[in-house]
Amino acid sequence: MRFLGNFVHAIDGLNDWIGRGIAWLVIPMVVITFLVATLRYGFAVGWVSMQESYMWLYGIMFMVGAGYTLLHGGHVRVDVFYRPASARYKAWVDLFGSLFLMTPVLVMILMYSYPYVATSWHRLEGSHETGGLPGLFLYKSVILVFCVLMLLQGLSLAARSILVLAGHKEFEIKEEEHEGV
Template structure:
């Protein structure tokens, strides 16, 4: 079990890096969106490419952050019902949900999305919009995002089993600490301090 917990920590470290990098995409997307709106209203000019880049970034944020959200226990739960369960019952629900719902769905999406990405890459597919972007990078986000989600699902499964064996603390316990937004604000402050 210790080897599996080591694997789980490695997956968590990867997920943490991807999640924290993805947070920066929110800032980039916001800046692009604001500039795009300013140029559209101030100069009566718009570009499909700039609109599509916003969509691509939104897709990246959503898909690449799924595993991070799972790791941080921030996914949607029905707290009115689950709030009455013991930590052990939560662990069992998570194990069953991972094995019978999360894993089959994520593997199916990964399996079905890979050929779509390969086809888009081989044909150098472009958006049908005038001035649109190439499509394969955003098509690649689907299998990558679901691949990361599968990895994190494995990590969460390992943690739930280890918890049931009494080897680790409750993985469903909410971590008290700064939110992702607070962490981003702190990183921006550090960047500014280094630049000065």
């Protein structure tokens, strides 16, 4: 059980650290979006690379931050039955959901996206738009990062659930941990 506890702390810490870091991408994304709108509608000037950059930043933020969002309970779920339930019931739901719903879907996404990303790397694919950003292959790699971080966080959630079911109350998810995401 000590191993599971250490695993939970390590993965939760990793995704928390990554999520807090990736959140800073909001600032350049907002600035670039403001500049794109101002230049385009105020001065009739636009650059494809600038337009792509804020979309790429949003995509990176969304995909890389998904594990952080799962850690803090920010993904959509039906809370009608979950929220008022006991810690053991929540642990069973989280264990089942992470092992039998989330993990197979993420493994399938990983399996089907890997050749797509590998082909992009082999070609050193860039933007399909004239004047677009080079390095589309790097951007596509974020799909794999998403899968790995979500899989790790899902396994952490499963391990946390096992610990709660084994009677380790310190691993119960507190409602205040899920606030403010």
